Amino acid sequence: MTEKTIYLDNAAATPMRQEVKEAMDPFYVDVYGNPGSFNSVGHEALQQVDEARKTAARILNCAERELIFTGGGTESINLAIKGVAFAKKKGHIITTTVEHHAVLHTCEWLEKQGFEITYLPVDRCGLVTPEQVRDAIRPDTILVTVMYANNEIGTIMPIPEIVKVCKEKRVLFHTDACQAGCSQNLNVKELGVDMFTLNGSKIYGPKGVGLLYVRLGVQLEPLVHGGGQEGGKRGGTENVAGIVGFAKALELSQKEKEQENTRLIKLRDYLTAGLLQHIPKAVLNGHPTKRLPNNVNVSILDIEGEALTLLLNEHGICASTGSACTSGSLEPSHVILATGLPYEFAHGSIRFTMGRDTTKEDIDKVLEVMPAAVQRLRAISPYNLKLEEYISKEEQQAMMEQYTKVIVQ
Amino acid sequence: MSSELNIIEGESTPITKPAPATHADVKAKVESKNWFYTDIVKDHFFNPRNILINDADAEKLEFDGVGMVGSPACGDGMKMWIKVDKKNDKIVDCKWQTFGCASAIGSTSMLSVMVTENGGVPVQKALELKPMDIMNRLGGLPNRKFHCSVLGDKALRAAINDHFRRSGQTERIIVEGARIIDPDLKITDKDIEEAVLDGADTIEKVQHKLKVGVFNKSCLPAVEELIRFYKEKYFG
Ligand SMILES: Cc1ncc(COP(=O)(O)O)c(C=O)c1O
Ligand code: FES
Numbered sequence A: 001m002t003e004k005t006i007y008l009d010n011a012a013a014t015p016m017r018q019e020v021k022e023a024m025d026p027f028y029v030d031v032y033g034n035p036g037s038f039n040s041v042g043h044e045a046l047q048q049v050d051e052a053r054k055t056a057a058r059i060l061n062c063a064e065r066e067l068i069f070t071g072g073g074t075e076s077i078n079l080a081i082k083g084v085a086f087a088k089k090k091g092h093i094i095t096t097t098v099e100h101h102a103v104l105h106t107c108e109w110l111e112k113q114g115f116e117i118t119y120l121p122v123d124r125c126g127l128v129t130p131e132q133v134r135d136a137i138r139p140d141t142i143l144v145t146v147m148y149a150n151n152e153i154g155t156i157m158p159i160p161e162i163v164k165v166c167k168e169k170r171v172l173f174h175t176d177a178c179q180a181g182c183s184q185n186l187n188v189k190e191l192g193v194d195m196f197t198l199n200g201s202k203i204y205g206p207k208g209v210g211l212l213y214v215r216l217g218v219q220l221e222p223l224v225h226g227g228g229q230e231g232g233k234r235g236g237t238e239n240v241a242g243i244v245g246f247a248k249a250l251e252l253s254q255k256e257k258e259q260e261n262t263r264l265i266k267l268r269d270y271l272t273a274g275l276l277q278h279i280p281k282a283v284l285n286g287h288p289t290k291r292l293p294n295n296v297n298v299s300i301l302d303i304e305g306e307a308l309t310l311l312l313n314e315h316g317i318c319a320s321t322g323s324a325c326t327s328g329s330l331e332p333s334h335v336i337l338a339t340g341l342p343y344e345f346a347h348g349s350i351r352f353t354m355g356r357d358t359t360k361e362d363i364d365k366v367l368e369v370m371p372a373a374v375q376r377l378r379a380i381s382p383y384n385l386k387l388e389e390y391i392s393k394e395e396q397q398a399m400m401e402q403y404t405k406v407i408v409q
Numbered sequence B: 001m002s003s004e005l006n007i008i009e010g011e012s013t014p015i016t017k018p019a020p021a022t023h024a025d026v027k028a029k030v031e032s033k034n035w036f037y038t039d040i041v042k043d044h045f046f047n048p049r050n051i052l053i054n055d056a057d058a059e060k061l062e063f064d065g066v067g068m069v070g071s072p073a074c075g076d077g078m079k080m081w082i083k084v085d086k087k088n089d090k091i092v093d094c095k096w097q098t099f100g101c102a103s104a105i106g107s108t109s110m111l112s113v114m115v116t117e118n119g120g121v122p123v124q125k126a127l128e129l130k131p132m133d134i135m136n137r138l139g140g141l142p143n144r145k146f147h148c149s150v151l152g153d154k155a156l157r158a159a160i161n162d163h164f165r166r167s168g169q170t171e172r173i174i175v176e177g178a179r180i181i182d183p184d185l186k187i188t189d190k191d192i193e194e195a196v197l198d199g200a201d202t203i204e205k206v207q208h209k210l211k212v213g214v215f216n217k218s219c220l221p222a223v224e225e226l227i228r229f230y231k232e233k234y235f236g
Helices: A018-024 A040-060 A073-088 A101-112 A132-136 A158-167 A240-255 A256-276 A303-313 A334-338 A342-345 A361-380 A392-408 B022-031 B040-048 B057-059 B102-113 B123-128 B130-140 B143-168 B189-197 B203-210 B217-235
Strands: A067-070 A092-096 A116-120 A140-147 A172-176 A195-199 A210-214 A283-284 A296-299 A349-353 B065-071 B076-085 B089-101 B181-182
Touching: A040 A240, A067 A073, A073 A101, A073 A140, A073 A172, A073 A195, A073 A210, A073 A296, A073 A334, A073 B065, A101 A116, A101 A140, A116 A132, A132 A158, A140 A158, A158 A172, A240 A256, A256 A283, A256 A303, A283 A392, A303 A361, A303 B040, A334 A342, A334 B065, A349 B022, A349 B189, B040 B130, B057 B181, B065 B143, B065 B189, B076 B143, B089 B102, B089 B123, B089 B143, B102 B130, B102 B143, B102 B189, B123 B143, B130 B143, B181 B189, B181 B217, B189 B203, B189 B217, B203 B217
Parallel strands: A092 A116, A092 A140, A140 A172, A172 A195
Antiparallel strands: A067 A210, A195 A210, A283 A296, A296 A349, B065 B076, B076 B089
């Protein structure tokens, strides 16, 4: 039964590129110096960190000193949100209900410290509107943080429009762009953001390396105090290999961005159309067009996601589910619930996130295996839920029509 | 990748096995399928024993008891049918259907084998079966998957009770010493007791654990009272 592995979990982790690994290799054994040391070994390390920072600054279109390298997306997010909160000491923060836990749990913790948080609800497609942000801003609002693209359902938020509102109201804006690194516009000046988070593990780079862009002039209290590295905003000897690898990965993914986007969008729509066509009582989660080129997320009634994931795994297909049964006190996907769908849909959800290696043959294989796997689980399921009881016929029809339009285009 | 099945971002590959970069490498190295579950669970998941595929079969086989627990909203659900040799008071057939995770499927499959093996198992012995016994036969389940084996066990008890009811042996019906608090989620006072023992000492925490009252808010006052009661009882 062992077949070729079809890895469709790139939203969880991307395989590191060979070129990135090669770029990192020298910095473990050969170039071991501390970038902070005044000697030749240290200097070489420093040069490479500087070089990496230059590359990242060029891609983000910012100054080098506006960049802070961190230990991953979670740390960048913590630094952005808590950093502003601690600098302002009190106030109100606006975010959304569909953020990554790195944002949600940080905000929940700040609530306990006396900050006030507004969690903006999203629509069925996972979107918040600039108007919602405008209405939520108060005189004491210190920060708005809205993710660029959602890690579960792939919805892309209207960042430039939200930024416009924040600028008018003179409120700082941060975006968690971890999932947007490969496919979206990363030009912070064009986007107008004040802070911007990226990480290595989603751009075919190393895990445990992140980046935070902080516009000059933004007051940020550091979280990790130490030897003054990263402009005093993040103490600790630099992760030289990681930083070098991150910059390399960022550079390479930027080069092939347009081409990959075109290719992946075709595959994405092909997979979605195939799933919706061949699997009864399946709905697409997220937005049909405002979504990441590599993300397909569907909910299938009557069946449970984990069992489906394991059946697919047996065919070499690696996917993820938002299911987690409540009797085990496991939380099902907060994102799918936030889009207004009931628990049944979260438990039957499955996410495919494609990558550089994904081919049409891979997708054909998924489309070949999925209907049978679903049928198999439906056959042993005691339920036969009615889609109409959850989603009106009109809404279903609209989704399908919108979708067919997308396919035809 | 099967070590974490929920969407949890940032899962990590061990450093000894770096995720390779080139196309060919990726396909080759991820090939080794580390299963989250034991081979026995895997076998029962892929080849569930005694599964009821066609609902109409239940009628044909003239079962003596049916039990159903869980709900699609909780992410689990189990229906079980049993046939009883009334003369010898033995379970001779056990069929089931589930909306559940792989461990629920695997452990219920094992349970259905355990209550029918060697020409049938006395009803009394079946009632004495503990989820732990199923676990042992399966070679273990991951910690947080223990409750999955409880699901089949509960469905079996419900089916046996149904059999007692239908055959007029009402004195044998076992009321689980538990009172249903949330009828939608079939959450009992026992569940709340366990949650409190587990450290959930506020209504928020209990709800976080059990989802009690998420669909049926009218039960919340009763839940609050029980939390107070069990807190008093165990923690003074
Ligand atoms: C949207 C989003 N934000 C934040 C993170 C956290 O990043 P990290 O795992 O690098 O800490 C992830 C992924 O893990 C993500 O997908
Ligand atoms: S039945 Fe709850 S996770 Fe298995």
